[in-house]
Amino acid sequence: MSALATASVHAPSAVLMDALQVTLLLLVAAAATAVVLIRVPVRQVLVLSVYGLLLALLFLVFQAPDVTLSELTVGSVLLPVVILLTLAKVRKQEE
Amino acid sequence: MTPAARRWVFFAGIAGLAAFYLWGLSGLPGFGRYPGPYGFVINHLAVAQTNATGVVSAVNFEYRGFDTVGEEFILFAAVAGVAVVLRHLRGEREKPALDEAADRDVPATSEAVRVVALLFTGPVVLIGWWLASHAQANPSGGFQGGVVLATAFVLLYLSGEFLVFRRLSPVAVTDAVEAVGAGGFVGIGLAAVAMGLPYLKNYLPLGTVPGAVSSSGTIALISFFVGLEVAAAFVLVVSELLDQTLLIRRGGS
Numbered sequence: 005m006s007a008l009a010t011a012s013v014h015a016p017s018a019v020l021m022d023a024l025q026v027t028l029l030l031l032v033a034a035a036a037t038a039v040v041l042i043r044v045p046v047r048q049v050l051v052l053s054v055y056g057l058l059l060a061l062l063f064l065v066f067q068a069p070d071v072t073l074s075e076l077t078v079g080s081v082l083l084p085v086v087i088l089l090t091l092a093k094v095r096k097q098e099e
Numbered sequence: 100m101t102p103a104a105r106r107w108v109f110f111a112g113i114a115g116l117a118a119f120y121l122w123g124l125s126g127l128p129g130f131g132r133y134p135g136p137y138g139f140v141i142n143h144l145a146v147a148q149t150n151a152t153g154v155v156s157a158v159n160f161e162y163r164g165f166d167t168v169g170e171e172f173i174l175f176a177a178v179a180g181v182a183v184v185l186r187h188l189r190g191e192r193e194k195p196a197l198d199e200a201a202d203r204d205v206p207a208t209s210e211a212v213r214v215v216a217l218l219f220t221g222p223v224v225l226i227g228w229w230l231a232s233h234a235q236a237n238p239s240g241g242f243q244g245g246v247v248l249a250t251a252f253v254l255l256y257l258s259g260e261f262l263v264f265r266r267l268s269p270v271a272v273t274d275a276v277e278a279v280g281a282g283g284f285v286g287i288g289l290a291a292v293a294m295g296l297p298y299l300k301n302y303l304p305l306g307t308v309p310g311a312v313s314s315s316g317t318i319a320l321i322s323f324f325v326g327l328e329v330a331a332a333f334v335l336v337v338s339e340l341l342d343q344t345l346l347i348r349r350g351g352s
Contacts, residue, residue: 069237069238070155070238070239070240070243073230073238073239073240073243074242074243074246077243077246077247077250078246081246081250081253082246082249082250082253082333085250085253085337086336086337086340089337089340089341089343089344090340092344093340093343093344096344
C-alpha cells in the first residue's frame with residue numbers, strides 16, 4: 005500500500021512507468037515458472053524464447069537498452085536455436 | 100533415512116535459506132538508488148573524453164576495454180570447446196539430413212516459414228551490421244550486432260536453403276573470420292603499446308562531432324572486430340550443431 009501512496013505523488017507518466025515495471029516483473033516471474041514446470045523439451049524451448057523476450061522488455065523498461073539488445077538476441081533467439089538443434093540430434097540418435 | 104525424516108531435513112534447510120534470503124534482502128539499498136560515484140563520473144566525462152555518445156560502448160571498449168578482451172576470449176574458448184567436443188570422430192559418417200532421406204515422410208518446410216525467413220534475412224543483415232558499426236552512437240555494439248548477423252544465417256537455414264548456408268559459412272572461412280575478430284581487438288591494443296602508450300589506449304582521432312560514425316577513435320574499430328568475432332563464433336556453433344544432426348555413429352549407438 006505504501007508503494008501505491010508514494011507513486012501517486014509522481015507525475016502520471018511515472019505512475020505509468022511503475023505500473024509497466026510491476027507488470028513486466030510479474031510476467032517474467034510467471035514465464036520463468038512456466039519454463040520450469042513444462043516437461044516437454046520442445047514446448048519448453050518455445051516458452052524459454054518467450055521468457056527471453058519478456059526479460060528483454062523488462063530490461064528496456066528499467067532503462068538498460070544495451071542489455072535489452074543482448075538478451076533479445078541471445079535469450080530469445082540463439083539459445084532456443086542451439087537447444088532445438090541439440091534436441092534434433094538427440095532424437096535422431098534415439099531412433 | 101525415512102521419507103518423513105528426509106522431509107524434516109528439507110523443511111529445516113528451506114527455513115534456513117528463507118531466513119538468510121530475507122535477511123539479505125532487508126540490507127539492500129532502496130529500489131533504484133545508486134550509491135557509488137563511478138557511474139556519475141563516467142556520465143559526466145565519457146562524451147567529452149571519447150566523443151562517443153554510446154556511453155555503454157565507451158565503458159565496454161575503452162574504460163574497461165581490458166575486461167572486455169577477457170570476456171571475448173571466454174566466448175572464443177567456449178566456441179573452441181564446442182568445436183572440439185563436436186568434431187568428427189573415427190567411425191562416424193555423414194548421412195543425408197532426415198528430411199532428405201527417402202525412407203522418411205517428413206513434411207516440407209511450409210511456404211509461410213520460407214517466405215518469412217527469406218523476407219527477414221536482408222533486414223536482419225542490415226540491422227546487425229548497423230548495430231555493430233554504431234556502437235559509438237547508441238547503446239548497441241559489436242556483441243549484439245554480431246549475434247544478429249549470426250541469426251541471419253539461421254534464417255537462411257530456416258528458409259530451406261541449407262546448401263546456401265553451407266556455401267556461405269564454410270568452417271575454414273568462419274574460423275578465419277573469428278580469429279581475425281579476436282586478434283583484431285588484441286592487435287588494436289598492442290598497437291598502442293608499440294607506440295609507447297598503455298595497452299588499449301585510444302590513439303585514433305576522436306572526430307569532431309560526438310556520436311558521428313567517424314567519432315570515438317578505437318571504440319568504433321574495436322566494436323567492429325568484436326562484431327566479426329561474435330558473428331563468426333555463433334555461426335560456427337550453429338553449423339557444428341547442424342553437422343551433428345547429419346552424423347550417425349557406427350554401431351547405431
